Amino acid sequence: MSKWKVLVTRHDTPLTGLKLLESRCDVTILSGEAPTRADLIQAIPGHDAIFLSDHSHVNAELLDVAGDKLKVVSTMSAGYEHLDVAEIKRRGIKVGHTPVVLSAAVAEVAILLLLNATRRAHEGRLLLEDGKFQPKPTTLLGNDIRGSTVGIVGLGSIGVEIVKRLISFQVERFVYTGHARKKIGDDLGAKFVTLDELLKMSDFVVVATPLTNETHGLFDDAAFDKMKKTAVFVNIGRGPVVKTDALLRALKEKKIFAAGLDVVDPEPLPKGHELFTLPNFEILPHLGSSTVKTRNDMATVAAQNIINALDGKPLVYPL
C-alpha cells in the first residue's frame, strides 16, 4: 500500500514532528529560508495532508490547487486566523491546531512582560545606557503585583496558566471576562465580570484571547480611557485585538502606566515605529511559545493530528 503524502511548509520544523510523520508517511519539505506562496502552490497538489510550520494562508485558492486528495490541514500553532476553517471543513477536510501544549510557556512570557512593565525595566536600562540613572528614593518606582487586581481578558488555557502562576504573587483579586462564567474561574477564585468592569477595576489587564471577529480592535481609545492611570496592559494573545494607534496614545498621554506586548499589529513592529521611543513600552517579538520543549511538543501534536486524521481517528486538537 502506498504511503500517505504529507507536505511540510518549513525545513526547520522540529524533528519530533518530522520523525513522527516520517514513521508513517512520505514527507515533502518546502526548502529554502523563506518559501513563497508560489512554492507552496506548486508543491501542494497530490498531498494527503499539509503540516503548517508557518502561518501560510489556507483558503479556497490553495484548497482548489491541492485537489481532492487533501484530507487534513494541521497548523503547528494555537492561533488559526491564517486558516479559513469554515471553507476547509465545508470540503470535508479535517483541520487541527496545537493549543494547551504552549500555554505554560506563553503564561511565563505574560508574567515576564507584566513584571518588566510594572517595574519599568526598559526605562531603567535606557537611563543606564544614557548614563542618566540617579539612585534616588523616588527613581523608577513601579507598582506592586501583591495586593493588586488582575483582569484576564479570555480565561482559556493560557489565561488559566497565567492566573495559576500569579497566585503566588499574592494578587488580591482576579477578575476575567469572556463569553461566559467558567467553572475553572470559580475554582481559581476569579470573578466573571463585564469588559467594562474589568477595565475599570484592574491594576493589570492581560489579554489572552484569540483573534476573532468579536475581539478584533477590542482595545480602542474608549477601552484605554476606561482603564486606571496606574494600570499595566499586557497582550500575549494577538496583535489586532489592540488598535496600535490607540495604545500609542494611551502610553504617550499617560492614560495608563505601561504596556508589555508579545504580539502587536503589524508584526513585526517596523523599525522606527513611534512606540519604540516610549520608555513605558516593553515589547518582545512574539516569543510566547519559543522554548525548545514547547516547540517540540507543538510539532509532535501537529504531526499526531495528521496521523490520527489519516487513520480515521479523532484529531488530538481539532478545530
Ligand SMILES: O=CC(=O)O
Ligand atoms: O502565537 C502562537 C500560536 O498561535 O501558536
